Amino acid sequence: MTIKINLKIFLFAIIFYLTKQIHLYGMLMFFAFCHEMGHLFCGLLLGLKPKALKIMPMGLSVEFKVLPEEYNKKIAKANRLQIKKMWIAFAGPITNMIIILLSVLLKENIETGLYQEIVYSNILIAIFNLLPIYPLDGARMIKALTYMIKGRKRAMELTNHISNVSIILLTMISSIAIYYYKNIAILLIIGYLWSMVIIENRRYNLKKRIDKIIENS
Numbered sequence: 614m615t616i617k618i619n620l621k622i623f624l625f626a627i628i629f630y631l632t633k634q635i636h637l638y639g640m641l642m643f644f645a646f647c648h649e650m651g652h653l654f655c656g657l658l659l660g661l662k663p664k665a666l667k668i669m670p671m672g673l674s675v676e677f678k679v680l681p682e683e684y685n686k687k688i689a690k691a692n693r694l695q696i697k698k699m700w701i702a703f704a705g706p707i708t709n710m711i712i713i714l715l716s717v718l719l720k721e722n723i724e725t726g727l728y729q730e731i732v733y734s735n736i737l738i739a740i741f742n743l744l745p746i747y748p749l750d751g752a753r754m755i756k757a758l759t760y761m762i763k764g765r766k767r768a769m770e771l772t773n774h775i776s777n778v779s780i781i782l783l784t785m786i787s788s789i790a791i792y793y794y795k796n797i798a799i800l801l802i803i804g805y806l807w808s809m810v811i812i813e814n815r816r817y818n819l820k821k822r823i824d825k826i827i828e829n830s
Contacts, residue, residue, distance in 0.1 A: 645672035651708025
């Protein structure tokens with residue numbers, strides 16, 4: 614398994630350090646690692662092999678090798694791979710919820726400040742990843758489920774539309790939060806999400822053009 618590091622992570626670390634939030638950033642990255650280990654463990658249980666681990670400014674991402682036979686096991690309008698993808702996507706937020714539950718159960722043995730940081734960090738990571746913005750977990754689950762019911766083309770269209778609407782609504786809400794709380798971290802997160810949406814929009818448009826060429830050939 615190869616490990617890839619996005620160099621923007623150092624820029625984010627510097628900004629969080631200058632704004633005196635480096636401790637929070639460290640906590641978020643640690644539990645983001647735990648979150649990704651949930652994806653990895655689930656993938657291994659489902660028989661997939663890890664291909665690459667990406668370390669990015671707002672967390673980590675694991676990629677799996679997909680064997681040709683995975684595409685041959687049909688379920689509804691998709692294949693069994695989509696069910697695996699849906700479970701893998703769900704495993705990340707579930708991992709954070711388990712950490713929160715364990716923290717609550719062990720609350721008396723954890724220092725109050727640390728307990729609050731653990732719970733707060735894991736709630737943020739779980740909510741962040743459940744946003745219906747591709748390629749976050751929430752949108753991945755929507756895409757996999759729609760794929761099985763409506764087929765690949767409709768799944769791509771719906772996921773892309775939901776992602777674009779979600780980022781616009783989130784930006785509007787976050788603008789109010791930035792105005793009141795003057796927190797640059799919110800601005801960084803929104804900027805990072807926009808960069809992901811722009812990249813995915815380009816990929817979506819490319820796939821549409823390829824599909825059109827295939828249909829007309």
